[in-house]
Amino acid sequence: MRFLIFATIFLTVMTLLTLYISRRFIKKLHFSKKIQFFINLFLVVNLLGVLGYMLARYNPAIPNWAYFLLSIPIGLIFLLFIATLFYEIFSLLINKTPMNDKRRGFFKKSLDITALSLATAVNAKAMYNAKTVELEKVDIKIKNLKKPYKIVQLSDIHIGGLIDKKFISSIVKRVNNLNPDIVVITGDLVDTNIKYAKKALDELKNIKSKYGNYFIVGNHEYFHGVKSIIDYVNTLGFKTLENENIYIGEEEKGFYLAGVYDIMGYRVDDFKPDIKKALKNTQDFPLILLAHQPKFIEEVKTADLVLSGHTHGGQIFPFNYLVKLQQPYIKGLHKHNEKTQIYVNKGTGFWGPPMRLGASSEITLINLS
Known part of the structure; x- marks a missing residue:
């Protein structure tokens, strides 16, 4: 019963974080709708991975490679959430800083690419660190x-x-x-x-x-x-x-x-x-x-x-x-x-x-x- 309560709360939190990332980060990226769609699809797959992790957590029949794939989405969602918070802060600074629209657009696109690249790099680094x-x-x-x-x-x-x-x-x-x-x-x-x-x-x-x-x-x-x-x-x-x-x-x-x-x-x-x-x-x-x-x-x-x-x-x-x-x-x-x-x-x-x-x-x- 304790596990069911924990799993329900945990999945709810992960779902809310995923929605926040999608609406406050992915939706604002200066990328095509097609690219945004695939990134959001990646988020959905991650969320399904969290569900799979909770179901497989205490199942010894799950091979290590599958368990690895199912456990990674928890960290990915958390770190993407943190990246979203930083993204919103820098977006606010860009929007509030006096400059012409062309320059603002340049900084905004640079922020989009940098934020997504850093989020990917940080997740990879975190996985590498766990090996040691x-x-x-x-x-x-x-x-x-x-x-x-x-x-x-x-x-x-x-x-x-x-x-x-x-x-x-x-x-x-x-x-x-x-x-x-x-x-x-x-x-x-x-x-x-x-x-x-x-x-x-x-x-x-x-x-x-x-x-x-x-x-x-x-x-x-x-x-x-x-x-x-x-x-x-x-x-x-x-x-x-x-x-x-x-x-x-x-x-x-x-x-x-x-x-x-x-x-x-x-x-x-x-x-x-x-x-x-x-x-x-x-x-x-x-x-x-x-x-x-x-x-x-x-x-x-x-x-x-x-x-x-x-x-x-x-x-x-x-x-x-x-x-x-x-x-x-x-x-x-x-x-x-x-x-x-x-x-x-x-x-x-x-x-x-x-x-x-x-x-x-x-x-x-x-x-x-």
């Missing part, structure tokens, strides 16, 4: 930590669709090359029925670290069966932190690693985060908390460092400004207060279209000192 997962190296000082540690953080992998066994295998190899002390996955690992994700998940058995591998659930796990996902991940050499903590490192020189359920648990009234339980008996050593959504930091009073994900860094600029309305931090390292720092991973995979603009996918290497 960057290594982000971050140095973080923790008060009273008596020994340096190396943490590798993955987040928002979203196994399902284009994120498959091959993708996970490549990530695992890169993680192992970093020789981490611990590996943490901060939620949204699985984004399909667990039975379809097992082949990709099994690759995680190959991750090697000195003090263990740890996982917390994100909001997307709640869509596909939290319990079944936790149970399976726990068979892969990972420990799911379920409102609990564990001591990491050498005796008297380590730190506590805690993890909570996602705040989606409040909405579904199950698997709810409990910060008091998670941080029980952690007062004697430095504390690092895994919490999927950055806004959970408002419930945190004693952690030295919070590791989060969820935002994808906005994934496609300027969507990050919309994410900012809901989350206090979008990406990177921030000093929340005198005691607590937070690092927000931009996501190792992606959701929806395989597109990234202004926010690369990342594997995070955190050097604690």
